[in-house]
Amino acid sequence: MTHRPRRSVLYMPGSKERALEKAQSLPADALILDLEDAVAPAEKDAARDLVCDRVKAKPFGPREVIIRVNGADTPWGAADLEAATAAQPDAILLPKVNSAEDLAAARKIAGDIPLWAMMETPLGMLNAAEIGAAPGLTCMVMGTNDLVKELHAAHTPERLPLVTGLGLCLLAARAHGLAIIDGVYNAFKDEDGLRAACEQGRDMGFDGKTLIHPAQLAITNAVFAPSEEALEEARAQIAAFEEVERTGGGVAVVNGRIVENLHVENARRLLAEAEAIATLEAAAA
Template sequence: MDTAFRPYRSVLYIPGSKERALDKARGLACDAIIFDLEDAVTPDAKGEARETLKAALAQDGYGERAKIIRINGLDTDWGADDVRVLKDAKAHAMLLPKVNSVADVEALDALMGETMDIWCMIETPLGVFNALEIAAHPRVKGFVAGTNDLAKELNCRNRADRLPMMFALQQMLLAARAYGVICVDGVYNQYLDEEGLAAECEQGRDLGFDGKTLIHPAQVEGANRAFAPSDAEVDLAKRQIAAHEEIEKTGQGVAVVDGKIVENLHVETAKKTLAKAEAIARMA
């Protein structure tokens, strides 16, 4: 798949220590998987989880899904070994937790080879304020909003509108967009609350996130629906492109669709919409 248009609507956390969960993930309809060696694995199981995940990735079978390994922090007893064992695994990226500055990225870059990209958890005040320089690093291809840890650091209240962390979410999005980095929203903790998940996905999509991280397979369908172009959006994109192409042929007037002028920037957005829809169709 062309990674420039790889969808990241649903990015599901899977514990790297559980063989059954790793196997089940092969049949889930998520766009990407974060194989988690950090929060999902207890300290006494870190070493075994590392080897379990290595074997699962060697077996593969995850299809077109993006495969992302969340390692432990390099300031822990396990992070460097995670990199050593898994740097040549069949995965697309390593996800580094609690990235505070570009120095953290450089530390990971020095340990790993060139086989995969670097993704960063933005989940601390320093990480938010340094997001621009982090995104500028050439190895960084993805951001994940760590909203649970960020809420803890901010000491903010849990509100449905997420107003207390809106600045942080927009800051990391602006940094990501400045350098063409994928940016995925944080998790929604009440995994059985479909209505709440739908509302938060809709907000994340409105803000500009590429998708949402998920903690349970039951959330995949809702995220996929929210972050996919709707039928109406696809139809509008096709009509905008057609109208603009017709004007270019004749060289007369301006393109107008549904009473609105269609400029080059609208056509660029329309083409991205169609490319995303096509990439999603290939995931099926």
Template sequence: MTAIRPRRSVLYMPGSNARALEKARTLPCDALILDLEDAVAPDVKEAAREAVCAAVRAGGYAPREVVIRVNGLDTPWGEADLAAAAGAAPDAILIPKVSHPDTLVSLGARLRRLGAPERTRVWAMIETPLAILRAEAIASAAHDVDTRLSCLVMGTNDLAKETRARFVPGRAPMLPWLATAILAARAYGLDILDGVYNALSDERSFRAECEAGRDLGFDGKTLIHPNQVAAANETFAPAPDEVEHGRAIIAAFEKPENAAKGAISLDGRMVERLHAEMARRTVALADAIAARG
């Protein structure tokens, strides 16, 4: 099993807000998206670019994963954003409005020419109707190692804007799109993050949406305020009884008498080896979260 990196809580931080960039070093989220796109007004985009890249180079964000979201490569700021981000060497660069796998292929070539370190990965926003229709093709770009693709991020606000779908409790209009993107991500070994929740004062509904996203299969949730971090961390972490049961399944299959068995009885229930594989991931995620301290 490849190493698991918790991505329960992934917080957008506006790149034009120096105080926010500093505060981000102390927040208990798993990852930060330092944003040069939606959260930054056109007249301060260049200043935000300089500030974000300087902050990333200065460091101090560990163990948080640091991601820079650039402006679209077809905008006046995109290419300069990409060059600066490549030089700053964050953990990943988030590309907005990816609607075709060729975008990722071209991006990989650009990053290579710019000398971006190999450890800098690419995350792709899934936030247009074409992105949903081409989700499998976009995710398949991960098979080309030069694309560096490692994670998909749902842009539910943009999807609502483009489709005219309404935000309703339970997100019924969006569920087919969310499920399609999750299937595409899993088919090609990618992580995938749920979109943001916009109502900052409705903690109960926020938690309910986190739980629904977790049950649907998301690895975590993108967030717009530090107050959302705790609920996301709790919801997307394995529950203690789930971890305990996972360890019991692993231990049972490791017994010599079960070495050749495809299924065993444990606590009155039939357990197959696929359950052991699921348990190993659950335990690995719990251990990775515990290691963060």
């Protein structure tokens, strides 16, 4: 897909066989099969084997599948990266990326497999531009829990302590043509809070949100999908603009607002996103 939906990116614990089976039918756009935070040290080796064997079998249908490995500075990082590369997922997610060198080192093993970068440290925020330019990187993932911890900050509804870091990563991602996924919302039973967090992330410019529980999927998918109202306006903008171009008329206007090239470009992006979402959902049905 030219526009690959990444509205909902669900973490699944790599040590839980039942969770991996359940993931095959969940309405998530993407799955992060986690070998890092969700797996206890004593289970790391077994989880690696389980996840990589499952990924090789390709049971997840059209969902994008990403393996999050342990860091290169851990006892499991090197083996994780080698095994994940052999499993050939859609991408490999590297934790706590601090610099472009972290990505370059991983790429020597991962080869042509796309890399995703967890952006979750103060140094990573300061180096977001160079990280975004690294060859092989296709997506940034905000690790907001770790970033709050590293900043000695607090979780607040408005996320003011994180605004600088979020903004730096958004700028870097868009400057280099990357996807970028917002951090998790921890209170998975708080639907109103989740919706507000998703709306904030969407309005900031994120492509989607990482999730910690399947119960969060429906709201996240709905918020990060173009609304029917937005799609109707997009179609009207394109039609008005093309009519003016065809007839050599003056300025295109829709709902009392001037329509320029930038509006048409955004309108076509929304329609392409909606088409990609429909294609993915039909394939997963």
